[in-house]
Amino acid sequence: MATDSMKRCICVLSICCSVLGVVSSSSVRNDVTNYLIGTGIGDITGPAAEVNMMGYANPSQTSNGIHLRQYSRAFVFADSGNKTRTVFVSTDSCMVSEDVKLEVVKRLSSEYGSLYTERNLCISGTHTHSGPGGFHQYLLFEITSLGFVNQSFTALVDGIVDSIHMAHNTVRPGNIFINSGELLESNINRSPSAYANNPEAERKRYNYNVDKNMTVLKMLDADGKDIGMISWFAVHGTSMNNTNGLISGDNKGYAAQLAEEIMNQGALPGKGAFVAAFAQSNEGDVSPNTKGPHCMDSGLPCDILTSTCHGKNELCVAAGPGRDMFESTKIIGENQYNKAMELYHTATTRLSGPVDFRHSYVDMTDVAVEVNGTTVKTCKPAMGYSFAAGTTDGPGMFDFKQGSTSSNPFWNWVRGFIKTPSPEQVSCHAPKPILFDTGEINRPYPWQPAIVDIQMLQIGQLVIIGVPAEFSTMSGRRTRDAVTEHPVLQIQRYEGASTTYGPNTLQAYIQSFVGLAQDMAKGTPSPPGPDPPNLLDRQLSFLPPVIFDAAPIGKTYGDVVVDVQPECSQNTTVKVSFISGDPRNALKRDETFLTVEKQLSVTEWDVVFTDSSRHTRFYWHHTSYILGESEAEITWDIPANQEPGTYRIRHFGDHKSILGTITAFSGTSSSFQVKAL
Numbered sequence: 001m002a003t004d005s006m007k008r009c010i011c012v013l014s015i016c017c018s019v020l021g022v023v024s025s026s027s028v029r030n031d032v033t034n035y036l037i038g039t040g041i042g043d044i045t046g047p048a049a050e051v052n053m054m055g056y057a058n059p060s061q062t063s064n065g066i067h068l069r070q071y072s073r074a075f076v077f078a079d080s081g082n083k084t085r086t087v088f089v090s091t092d093s094c095m096v097s098e099d100v101k102l103e104v105v106k107r108l109s110s111e112y113g114s115l116y117t118e119r120n121l122c123i124s125g126t127h128t129h130s131g132p133g134g135f136h137q138y139l140l141f142e143i144t145s146l147g148f149v150n151q152s153f154t155a156l157v158d159g160i161v162d163s164i165h166m167a168h169n170t171v172r173p174g175n176i177f178i179n180s181g182e183l184l185e186s187n188i189n190r191s192p193s194a195y196a197n198n199p200e201a202e203r204k205r206y207n208y209n210v211d212k213n214m215t216v217l218k219m220l221d222a223d224g225k226d227i228g229m230i231s232w233f234a235v236h237g238t239s240m241n242n243t244n245g246l247i248s249g250d251n252k253g254y255a256a257q258l259a260e261e262i263m264n265q266g267a268l269p270g271k272g273a274f275v276a277a278f279a280q281s282n283e284g285d286v287s288p289n290t291k292g293p294h295c296m297d298s299g300l301p302c303d304i305l306t307s308t309c310h311g312k313n314e315l316c317v318a319a320g321p322g323r324d325m326f327e328s329t330k331i332i333g334e335n336q337y338n339k340a341m342e343l344y345h346t347a348t349t350r351l352s353g354p355v356d357f358r359h360s361y362v363d364m365t366d367v368a369v370e371v372n373g374t375t376v377k378t379c380k381p382a383m384g385y386s387f388a389a390g391t392t393d394g395p396g397m398f399d400f401k402q403g404s405t406s407s408n409p410f411w412n413w414v415r416g417f418i419k420t421p422s423p424e425q426v427s428c429h430a431p432k433p434i435l436f437d438t439g440e441i442n443r444p445y446p447w448q449p450a451i452v453d454i455q456m457l458q459i460g461q462l463v464i465i466g467v468p469a470e471f472s473t474m475s476g477r478r479t480r481d482a483v484t485e486h487p488v489l490q491i492q493r494y495e496g497a498s499t500t501y502g503p504n505t506l507q508a509y510i511q512s513f514v515g516l517a518q519d520m521a522k523g524t525p526s527p528p529g530p531d532p533p534n535l536l537d538r539q540l541s542f543l544p545p546v547i548f549d550a551a552p553i554g555k556t557y558g559d560v561v562v563d564v565q566p567e568c569s570q571n572t573t574v575k576v577s578f579i580s581g582d583p584r585n586a587l588k589r590d591e592t593f594l595t596v597e598k599q600l601s602v603t604e605w606d607v608v609f610t611d612s613s614r615h616t617r618f619y620w621h622h623t624s625y626i627l628g629e630s631e632a633e634i635t636w637d638i639p640a641n642q643e644p645g646t647y648r649i650r651h652f653g654d655h656k657s658i659l660g661t662i663t664a665f666s667g668t669s670s671s672f673q674v675k676a677l
Contacts, residue, residue, distance in 0.1 A: 032175075033080060033173035033174055033175055033222050034079075034080055034175055034176070034350070034351065034352050034460070035077055035078065035079065035080060035173070035174060035175065035176055035351070035355065035459070035460075036076075036077070036078040036079070036080065036082055036171050036172065036173055036174070037075070037076065037077060037078075037171065037172065037173075037174040037176065037219050037221070037227060037228065038074075038075070038076035038166075038167035038168055038169070038170045038171035038172070039073075039074070039075055039076075039166070039167055039170055039219065039227055039228035039273075039274075039275040040073070040074040040075075040076075040162070040163040040164060040165065040166025040167035040168070040169075040170065040275065041071050041072065041073050041074070041163050041166065041270055041272075041275050042071065042072045042074070042158070042159035042160060042161070042162030042163035042164075042165075042166065043069060043070070043071060043072075043155075043159050043162070043270055043589045043590045044070045044071060044072045044091055044092065044093065044155050044156050044158075044159030044160065044589075045066070045069045045070045045155060045159075045247060045587065045588075045589060046063075046070070046131065046132035046135075046149075046151055046152040046155040046156070046247070046587065047063060047132050047149065047151045047152060047155075047583065047584045047587060048063050048064070048065055048066050048132075048247055048583040048584075048587070048593070048618070048620065049062075049063055049064060049065075049582055049583040049584050049620050050062055050063065050064075050543070050582070050584060051063045051132040051133065051134060051145065051149055051151070051152060051543065051584075052132070052133050052134070052144045052145040052146070053129060053130055053131065053132060053133060053242075053244075053245070054093070054094040054095075054129070054131055054132065054133030054134075054135075054141075054145070055094045055127070055128070055129025055130070055131075055133075055237070055238070056129050056238075056242040056393075057143075057144050058144070058242045059144045061242050061243070061244070061245065062245060063132050063245055063246075063247055064245035064246065064619060064620050064621055065245060065246045065247070065583075065617065065618045065619040065620050065632075066246055066247045066248075066593065066611045066612070066617070066618045067130070067240070067244075067246035067247060067248035067326075067614075067617055068092075068247070068248045068249045068250075068253045068254065068257065068269075068612060068614060069092075069247070069249075069269065069270065069611065069612035070091070070092035070093060070128070070131055070159075070247060070248075070249055070253065071091075071092050071159070071163075071249070071253070071256070071269075071270055072089055072090070072091045072092070072156075072159045072160040072162070072163040073089065073090045073091075073163060073256070073275050073276070073277040074087060074088070074089045074160070074163035074164045074166065074167040074275075075087065075088045075089070075167060075219075075228060075230065075275070075277070076164070076167040076168055076171055077176075077355050077457075077459050078171065078355055079354060079355045080173070084120075084354070084355045084356060084357070085115065085116070085120060085355065086120045086121075086122070086355055086356075086357050086457045086458075086459070087116055087120060087121045087122065087164060087167070088122050088124070088230070088279075088457060088464065089121070089122065089123040089124065089160060089163065089164065090124050090125075090126060090230070090277035090278070090279040090280075091123060091124070091125050091126065091156070091159075091160060092126050092128055092131065092249035092250075092252070092253045092256075093125045093126070093128065093131050093156060094125055094127055094128060094129060094131055094133070094237070095125035095127065096123040096124070096125050096156070096160075097135050097136040097137060097138075097141075098136075098137060098138075098449060098452075098453075098532055099135075099136065099137040099153070099534065099535065099536055100123075100135055100153065100156050100157055100160070101118060101121070101123055102118070102532070102534055103153075103157045103536075104121070104123070104157055104160050104161055104164075105117055105118050105121065107157065107161045108121075108161065108164060111165075112168070116164065116168075118359065118453065119357060119358075119359040119455070120357045120359070120457070121164075122455055122457055122464065122466040123160065124279050124280060124466070125280065126237055126249065126250070126252040126253065126278065126279065126280050127236060127237040127280050127283060127470070128237035128240075128248060128249050128250040128252065128253060129236075129237055129238050129240065129242070129250070129393075130237070130240045130244055130246065130247060130248035130249075130250055131247060131248075132145075132149065132151075132152045132247065133145040133149065133152060134146075134147065134148055134149025134152045134153070134541075134543070135148075135149065135152040135153040135156055136148075137445075137533075137534075137535040137536060137538075137539065138445075138446055138447055138448050138449055138535075139441075139444070139445060139446065139447045140383075140436065140438055140447040140448050142539075145543070146541065146542040146543040147539065147540045147541040147542045147543065148539035148540060148541045149541065149543055150541070151584065151587060155587055155589060158589065159589065170227075170273075172221050172222065173221065173222045174219055174220055174221040174222060174227060175219075175220050175350055175351075176217055176218065176219050176220075176350070176351045176459060176460070177217070177218040177219075177220070177347035177348065177349060177350050177351065178215065178216070178217055178218070178347060178349050178351055178461070178462060179215075179216050179218070179343040179344070179346060179347035179348075179349065180213055180214060180215045180216065180343065181213070181214060181339065181342070181343050182212045182213060182214070183212055183213075183214045183233060183335060183336065183339040184212060185290060185321075185335065186233075186235060186288065186290070186332055186335040186336065187210050187212070187233075187234065187235040187283075187286045187287065187288060187290070188210065188286070188287050188289070188290050188292060189209040189210045189285055189286060189287070189473065190236075190285055190286065190287035190289075190293070190318060190392050190393060191285045191472075192209060192304065193304050193305050194285065195209045195285065195472075195473065195474065196209075198474050202474070206477070209473065210234060210285070210286045210473050211234045211281065211282060211286075211473055211476065211477070213233075214231060214232065214233040214336070214339050214340065214343060215231070215232045215233075216229060216230070216231045216232075216340050216343040216344050216347065217229060217230040217231075217351075217459075217462070218344045218347040226263055226274055227273070227274060227275075228274060228275045228276070228277075229259065229263075229274075229275075229276045229277070229340065229344055230276075230277045230279055231255075231276070231277070231278045231279065231336065231340040231343075232279050232280070232281045233278070233281060233336055233339075233340075234280070234281040234282050234283040234286045234473070234476070235251065235252075235283055235286050235287070235288045235332065235336075236283050236286055236287050236288055236393060237249075237250035237251065237252060237253075237280075237288075238250070238287065238288060238289065238393040239251045239288045239289070239325060239328045239329040239332050239333075240325045240326075240329055241317075241319075241325050241393070242393075243325075244325060246617060246618075246619070248329070250329055250333075251288055251328075251329050251332035251333040251336065252278040252279075252280070252333070252336065253278075253333075254329050254330060254332075254333025254334070254337075254614055255276075255278045255333040255334070255336040255337040255340065256276050256277065256278045257269055257612075257613075257614055258333065258334065258337040258614075259274075259276035259278075259337055259340065259341060260272050260274060260275070260276050262341070263276065268607070268609075268610055268612070268613075269610065269612040269613060270590075270612060276340075278336055278337075278340065281476065282471040282472065282473055282475060282476025282477070282479075283470070284470040284471050284472035284473070284475065284476075285472040285473055286472075286473060287318055287392065287393050288328065288332040289318035289319050289320050289321075289328065289392070289393060290320050290321045290332075291318065291319050291320025291321060292318055292320070292392075293307060293316050293317060293318040293392035294316075294317070294318075294319070295309035295310075295315050295316060296309070296315045296316075296317055297309065297310075297315055302315075302316035302392070303316075307392050316392055317392060318392040318393055330614070351459055351460030351461055351462060352460050352461075353458075353460035353461060354458060354460070355458065355459055355460075356457075356458040356520055357455065357456065357457050357458065358455060358456045358516040358517075358519050358520050358525075358526040359453060359454070359455040359456075359516075359526065359528075360453070360454055360455075360512065360515075360516065360526045360527055360528060360529040361451050361452070361453050361528065361529030361530055361531060361532060362451065362452055362453070362454055362508075362512050362529055363450055363451050363529070363530055364378055364449075364450065364451070364452055364500075364501045364505070364508060365378060365379065365380045365381070365439060365450045365501060366378065367501075367504075367508040367511070367512070369504050369507040369508050369511050370507075371504060371507055376504050377428075377504065378501040378502050378504050378505060378508045379425065379428035379429055379439070379501050379502030380425060380428075380439025380440060380450070380501075381438045381439035381447070381448035381449070381450070381500045381501060382421060382425055382429050382432070382434045382436065382437050382438055382439055382500070382502075383434070383435055383436040383438060383500070384429070384432040384433055384434060384435055384499075385433050385435045418436065418437075418441070419436075419437045419440055419441045420437070421434045421437035421440065422437075422440060425437055425439070425440060428502050429502050429503070430503075431503075432499070432502075432503070438500075444538070444540060445535050445538045445539075446533070446535070448500060449532065451529070451530055451531070451532040451533070452468035452469075452532075453466075453468060453529075453532070454466065454467065454468060454509070454512050454513060454516065455516070456513070456516045456517065456520060458520060463517075463520075465479065465513055467479070467509065469500070469505075469509070475506050475509075478506065478510060479506075479509065479510055479513060545584075546582045546584050546585055546656050547628065547656075547658075548628045548656055548657060548658040549581040549582055549585070549628045549629075549630065549655035549656050549657075550627055550628040550629050551579050551629065551655075552579065552623075552629055555579050556579065556665075557579055557580065557581060557653065557655050557665035557667070558578055558579060558580075558651065558653070558665045558666050558667025558668075559578065559579045559667060560576060560577070560578055560667060560668075560669055560670070561577040561578060561579060561631055562575070562576060562577045562633075563576060563669055563670050564576045564649065564669045564670055564672045565672060566670070566672050566673065567672060567673045567675060568638060568672060568673070568674055568675070569638070569674070569675050569676075569677055570638055570639065570640050570641070570642050570644075570674065570675070570676060570677045571638060571639070571640040571677060572638055573635055573636065573637050573638070574635065574636045574638060574649065574672070575633065575634070575635050575636075576633070576634050576649050576651075576669040577631050577632065577633040577634070578631065578632050578634075578651040578653075578667040579629075579630075579631060579667070580620060580630050580631055580632035580651065580653050580655075581630065581653045581654050581655030581656065581665070582620075582630060582655075582656065583620055583653070585653075585654035585655065585656050585662050586653075586654040586662065586664070588652070591652070592610035592611045592612070592652065593611045593618045593632070593651065593652055593653065594610065594611045594616060594618050594634045594649065594650065594651055594652070595607045595609070595610055595649070595650045595652075596608050596609040596610075596613075596615075596616065596636050596647060596648075596649055597647065597648050597649075597650065598643070598645050598646070598647050599645060599646040599647070599648070599671065605648065608647075609636065615636060615637045615638075615639060616634065616635065616636050616637075617634070617635045618632065618633075618634055619632065619633040619634075619635075620632045620633075621633075632651055632653065634649055634651060636649060638674060640677070642674055643674075644673075644674050644675055644676045645673070645674060646671050646672070646673055646674075647671065647672055647673075647674055648668055648669050648670070648671045648672070649668075649669040650666060650667065650668045650669070651666065651667045651668075652664070652665075652666045653665055653666075
């Protein structure tokens with residue numbers, strides 16, 4: 001159950017319908033509405049070049065283009081009397097950091113006062129591993145990104161605020177319906193040996209070693225018009241692997257684009273009124289790579305306990321179900337989309353009842369809990385050896401292995417240059433061997449958080465628990481049930497080694513959430529808890545800036561390097577490349593680095609696709625880093641049903657002079673014909 005050092009919200013709890021009661025939509029008059037609902041979407045796409053991706057912690061995985069733009073999707077819920085509001089936000093990001101949420105709240109307070117605060121605002125990351133990093137305020141999560149990256153941070157904050165603005169401005173009376181069902185062949189447990197270490201009686205309560213259940217909220221306005229949807233399903237955003245350099249919302253971003261496309265006929269991605277969030281649940285040990293882990297050299301299954309091949313961690317990689325990561329993203333995305341739309345269109349259970357919320361900050365380094373009749377405490381943060389081994393979705397390096405319960409003399413020696421854990425830390429985290437004693441390091445600023453925030457949002461019969469960590473399958477199930485008598489077992493794979501606050505981390509979270517639930521049931525406020533630090537003014541950055549761009553002699557920015565073919569068929573791929581500039585010169589939020597345009601008349605062209613479309617890819621690379629020269633390649637996978645006609649592809653960019661002046665440019669391919677098959 002890895003902590004992400006900041007608030008990340010996961011829907012992990014539904015109150016049983018018999019507790020508060022349900023109302024069937026068939027028995028309710030169409031002119032009766034139970035809630036006020038607002039929906040909004042905002043572009044959060046960060047720097048598309050030279051910034052380390054957040055998720056795999058692979059220093060060589062840096063952004064070099066766009067597969068799918070990242071979006072923030074916001075939903076404002078209020079009771080019909082508008083007395084209490086909550087906001088749920090799902091972002092196409094690995095997570096949302098503590099400093100991002102604090103800055104979002106600060107920006108909202110300047111416009112809305114105390115209407116939206118950290119108490120009633122829940123921001124949840126989809127956990128894509130294909131977004132630029134550097135937006136955290138704790139050092140451990142900034143090491144591979146070379147520190148804080150202001151462009152990543154600002155893009156997230158701006159886009160989230162934009163989505164909430166839109167949701168606020170579209171609030172109107174409506175109804176919310178809920179439905180759930182099983183989605184198969186879309187997720188597997190990437191740590192099955194660790195899951196098998198849970199008590200047999202507990203495992204027998206469930207049909208699968210991952211959650212297969214999908215929950216969908218359907219939102220209609222007073223006229224019965226579709227206005228929004230939220231789907232929760234547990235699966236990692238790792239269909240795109242750790243060799244990918246294209247910004248992408250991964251399988252959940254793909255699913256969201258399909259849903260919004262069908263519900264916003266004719267609108268470009270991110271521009272429609274219907275907002276569909278494919279949010280994350282308890283996916284800590286859940287992989288989308290359904291072929292499972294195999295040895296890259298032999299194709300044989302990896303060692304199940306250590307996830308190694310011939311003793312090497314790097315050779316064990318999970319893949320599938322597609323031929324490559326793009327097809328796998330498509331398949332897992334389509335599976336979620338198809339199931340969500342099925343549940344959406346068959347939803348008849350209408351939510352009714354109060355809108356409410358509870359929130360507390362908790363010092364997770366000092367929580368006392370009861371385990372088997374004994375009072376124990378949580379620990380200062382520390383990461384174990386198996387944390388460095390990564391996972392089968394993205395293996396680590398060197399000789400780290402999953403399942404490690406012992407330390408290594410060489411890495412103990414290396415660790416000593418950073419911080420040797422105190423005897424108290426070693427004892428507190430046992431049996432986890434400590435690799436990084438993050439809780440006892442504060443240079444140049446803290447490596448991991450001590451204070452995290454927990455919260456619950458209630459919308460009628462539904463309660464959403466916002467957890468500040470990456471809950472595994474069984475952790476989520478235990479939290480749903482608030483079953484505290486089960487022992488918390490840790491097998492030292494990635495998830496166990498990432499149990500940041502020691503072996504009693506889960507019990508501490510469950511105890512804290514039970515407290516919020518009791519406060520909500522009683523109608524009493526929850527304790528605010530200690531305020532978290534704001535470390536923005538202490539952030540360090542070692543990412544080199546863009547120095548300058550240059551076009552080759554005799555060329556200018558936007559010139560075509562390799563042009564399109566004059567004729568193409570449906571269901572084929574078009575490619576064109578241009579002289580370009582560094583994409584970090586301008587992020588182009590709410591804009592695009594490319595367009596695919598269809599000719600309507602001699603002088604009129606219609607934009608049919610942008611860089612956010614699943615049918616296009618924008619690649620960027622230096623042709624000479626020393627000379628500042630670069631090129632952009634654009635590909636368009638022509639859909640099988642694309643309307644025949646005359647098309648062209650355009651590239652939009654910005655170049656930076658040696659004096660620092662940034663100038664926009666554009667380039668256009670030759671026109672070409674798309675023929676029917």
